[in-house]
Amino acid sequence: MNLVTYLRLARHAEQTFADSLRTVGRGHAKHPDVLFICQTLAKMSDKQARRLAPIVDRYGSSAASGDVEEPERLHAAGLAEVRTGPVGLLRDLQDLHVLGTLVQTTWTVVLQAARALRDDELIELCRHASGQNSRQLSWLNTRLKAAAPQSLIAA
């Protein structure tokens, strides 16, 4: 069953997103809202990744091959370092948004499978994770909108 591949992708994507949020927060710490909100958003993703672990195990152990590895090419690279300056902050927030969108669509895919499997636990997790992801994307969008004019025109 390929679902386990996607469950691992979801877990990996959430973890990458969380780590990247922390990297961007730290890198732009002179903007205290970016620092602290990125930490808050990272914790949301940590939690989803943690909640996924037992479900990955459940499907992993029942997988026919017994040893399904998700292909490396399915992964997204996280942000290892930040850019500098006002425009750098914009680009870093945009990169986070791209990563967050990958997380979003991954949950959409997993939710579809969970429904087909009538797996109530996984359906609930997908719904909750998707809701948290929306909050993360909304903040990134709000912050981007606020920063864009000043960064592109006056800075």
Next chain:
Amino acid sequence: MTDRTVDIWGAGTPHAKGTVWPVRVDQHLDPGVTEEQVDRWVHSACLLCSNGCGCDIAVKDGRMVGVRGRASDEVNHGRLGPKGLYGSTVWSHAADRLTRPMIREGGALVECDWPAAMGRIVEVSQRLLREKGPLSHGFYTSGQLFLEEYYTLSVIGKAGLGTPHMDGNTRLCTATAAAALKESFGADGQPGCYADIEHCDTIFLYGHNLAETQTVLWSRVLDRTRGPHPPVLVCVDPRRTKVAEEAVRTGGVHLAPRVGTNLALMNGLTRELFEHGWVDDTWVAEHTLGVDELREVVGWYTPERVAEICGIDPAELRRAARIFGTGGAVLSTVLQGFYQSHQATAAAVAVNNLHLLRGMIGRPGAGILQMNGQPTAQNNRECGADGDLPGFRNWDDEQHVRQLAELWNVDPLKIPHWADPTHAMQIISYAEEGSIGFLWISATNPAVSMPESARIRRILAGEQCFVVVQDLFLTETARLADVVLPAAGWGEKTGTFTNADRTVHLSEKAVDPPGEARSDLDIFLAYADAMDFRDDDGAPLVKWRTPEEAFDAWRAASAGRPCDYSGLTYAKLRGPTGIRWPVTEAAPDGTERLYTDAVFPSATEYCETYGHDLLTGAAVTQQEHRALRPDGRAFLKGADYTPAHEPTSEEYPLLYTTGRTVHQFHTRTKTGRAEPLRRAAPDMWVELSPADAERLGIAEGDMVRVESPRGSIEAPARIGRVKEGAVFAPFHYGGEDRQANELTMTVWDPVSKQPCFKTAACRVSKVRAGGRR
């Protein structure tokens, strides 16, 4: 009259529930002046706290020589507090008043004339507009100007220049009150009024040291608690204040949560309401949205868990919840203990939630007072000088922006409305990096009042940003400016202002300002003239000259909006009492309480904001809001508690918190010049709990050093009744080694953007033994 610096609240006039608060007229005249010698009394209202007491100014030989409370005014029934009595007029003839403009030449401020000062301002302003456009301009104003001045500045900033970078120091004191009202009800505006004190059975005071912040209002509460059928008080405060003592005396509760844990406490109270069935389910179903989500959010916060987070007794939490859940009419008041602390908006919204869950709103005694820290903060919010759009309009609603564009006859795109307005701390950051190169500060002293003050001083003094300061005195901030403009103060100019319970007062000019000082309105008009701001037909953009004309322009701008002034005139305001907005054809004498019909300003087409995620501050979109179909229903919104930004550590084991003292106002620009007030509270101190003091070997009066990761102060210690683990310092005092804000953090609430003055970690050590024991 007794010495009111000692007898702070004055003689009591206890009375029974439901009866009118008795009149008591307070008066103070300068030493040597008798009542017979007063030439005339001029109609005004007090500007030295957020209460806005109606008063008259005594004038003798062209000087302000005292004040008298107005017996007929609904706000104070004749009373005035110590600051109002002793601090209202003396500053006006202080020898160090600014009387001429000043301009920086070769590093020093030198006196000049108005054309030279305005010439320098306009030269820099126009150059930056040419080179970088309007985003290079920022305005940081006050909570103490008049409505007419805020509205004029708002039009200049939004339709003349087109900059979103406008805010007031109201951001430091009142932004959370506004945000909480907007998130819960859809628009700003106080639901209740002060008369609810006469009708309530219970008063909850959340982070609100009413006894020191609004002394006249506290005497109003005392007159209930000392009369027949007194209300029960519940106090939430890490200090054992007079309010806390009165709560215990009335059979209520004093909850002293650990600094930074208010939201956990509020979630615990909310959960108790659900658990015990103290929720008016029918009312909630008809008039609110979000009850299921709220129940889910607070489900985790059992009294035991909350007690552990907050460091309180779970039985006390249960008892407080029972008082809220089972009593008759409940009145809640909220102030800086919530607003300037961690998760400010979420905690203040939780107060609204409690009232909504019980349907406790819009009727006598069942009120919410999301208080203001400053006297005219409300006007700053209404008029848009704090960045919001005038008339509680929604920046994200194209129709609202179009209304303003038509009113001002400018292109809608001129009015900046692409995101939430730029808040004060962000304006300062832009000034720091130089993308704001022109910053105009009026009637406020950020060098003392903003967090992490060493950073603020560095930014204001730097070459990267041209700073204009307009004030009464050469304040700590004015000394760092490039141009200083001498302004007229209270009693030297005419205008209106609105207090926390929506009461509008007219304050008339009593005397001329000294020297070449000008009213703030005249200064803004002079800038508009010099910049030649014009509308789309080429006519001058600002079409008024006098305060009354500005007020009439505002009446038109506010018509049809929640803060509707259309039925209010200067003539009406010259009557016996201030009047609460909305004042319209349908309500010609004003409106005592909002939401008496349980219809809230939340409809998508009408609301001031679509709201925010309380945890992150992410904006809700118009589409998302419309999908909820609020249609006049209020929002129940919750959020999880998270630990504060700067946890204690081995290095910094104590939690630092700041606040006020009864005898001083803000950075003492006025009260520091009144001898009785100066004598009563001359200098900085820090307050420690007895347990912490003993552990650190500190006795009353010892000189101590308080250090945070950002700086240090030295001041004498008071062994106070602050909660163990907390250190309190008053924020009024200037001077580099004794300024409370040397220690505070640059960090703010995600929704209201109000800085957190109450969540820094610190350590305390003894410097030397003091003289006092």
